[in-house]
Structures are given as C-alpha cells and as structure tokens.
Amino acid sequence: MMTALSRCVMKIAIHCLGDRRREWGLAMQGEFQASIADGKPLSFALGCLWGAWREMPADPDGRFALASYALAVGLVLPIAALLAAGAILGFPYLDFAADDIVGILSVHGAPSTLLNDGNRAAASSLSLVVLLLAGTSVLIAWAMLDRDWPRRCHRAVHGGGNIDPDTLRGAARVRRDPHDLADHRLHRPACRGPDARAMALAHRPGCIG
C-alpha cells in the first residue's frame, strides 16, 4: 500500500517536472527503487514532489501549468459551481422562489415570482442553458489541465479528416522546437545524447517504470 501510494506520488512528481527536466524525472525514478529497498519510498517520493514543485516556477512549461491550475481551480470551477447553484437553488439572479429544479425545468412549473410573462416563459430554457454552461465549464477546466491537445484535435476532426495523432503530436513538437523538424520528417526520436540513452534504457522490456 505504501509503495503503491509512493509510486503515485512519484508519477505526479515526474509529470510536474515536464519535458525540459524529463531526464531528471527518470533519474528520480531510478533512485526510487533504492528508496524502496531502503524502506523509505514515501518520504523519498514526497521529497521529489516537493522538489518538482519548487522547479515549476523556473520553467516556462511549469509556469504555464501553474497558471492553468490557478485559472481552472480558482476561476473556472467556482464559476461552474456558481452557475449550477444559480440554476438549482435560484441564487442569485434566477429567483424561482420555492419551486425546485424539476419544476423550474418543466415549462409550466415556473412560479409567479418572476417579473413578467417573458421571464416566466424563458425560465425553463434559461435554467437548462445555465446548467449546461456549468457542466461545460467543468469540461473546459478538465481540458485546460489535461492539455492533451493532439488527442482532442484528433477527436474533433475525426470523420472530417483522417489525421494521424502521431502527425499532430509531431506538429506540436516541431512548434515547440523547430530544430526537431528534421527528426520528425525522418521519423526519428527527437531526443538525443544522454536523454535518448536514458529513455532507451528506461523503456527496455522488463524495466520498472
């Protein structure tokens, strides 16, 4: 149990380090096995996570991730909660008095506290739209934090155009680093030197991680 939890923490730590520090994430992963053998995997993993968090503000990708989390958790999700509460409880601008959500969503259920007939007629559809907006806000927050744009683009264009996800990933990589263009055209791995060796070693059959 402790080891499984530590592995989860290590995965988060390595993810937080991002692409620029990927080699260091693999280095931590390599030492994690030593910490398991030493009986202190959780303290080691938590330390790595703390170190990765400390590194994030120094890295452009890390700053972007922190800003995304701040925006999603600090703004988008609270807005979604406010919208949902507004639609369900009538706060603060959809004052449906004592009627519940089922009554509000049914066309004839809108109570007489609404200002006029126009408002009363729009109450059900407006409530539905607000609820949908709350739901999609959660999805927007998820997409912001997931950041798997190649997969999302592939889903968006699937059927309209047969685009290979690897092509999209390659395009995204080339956009980040134009020097990788030659590698992408030749279908060669983008990493070189010690990083390439680390990746090759780490992905051998039988290796943990």
Add this chain to the structure above:
Amino acid sequence: MLSLLAALSEHPRQWRHGYDLMKDTGISSGTLYPLLMRMTDQGLLEAEWRDAVQMGRPPRHAYRLTAAGISLAVSVSDGGSRSFGTMMPI
C-alpha cells in the same frame, strides 16, 4: 549545499548515485535534486546513466564533480565560502 559539495569532493573522480548522496549528506530528495540540477546546469557536476546492477531495475543517474566543481570545492575548503555563496544562488 556545502555538505553535498563536500560529499562529492571526498572522492572527486568517483561516480555517486543520488540516493547514496542523500544518505551521506542527510539532505532530503526535495532539496537534493534541485541542487543537482542547478549544479549540472552551471557545469559544476556531470551526470551519466548507469545500467542497474539488478535485472528489471531502471538505469540510475550517477554524478561526479567536473573540473570546475572540483576547483570550487577546493576553494570552499580553503575558506572561500563567500565566493561559493555568490556562485550558487538557490
């Protein structure tokens, strides 16, 4: 930071693993790895991948001081800790 430099300079040409350095110096992993990253970025430390001794284990990163790192360690041991502090902003 000084203890890490001291541990690495004990046997300057010997490659050391991160976990061994943690145990030798008492530095936590959350402090050790940012230090190792900074020192490598500044050319004080070199890193190399080593195959794991046991089958099925991932490769391990090993570290040792570069010539610049060794000279810094010597200057620190000679009492140049002030200059060390200015060279290694953390």
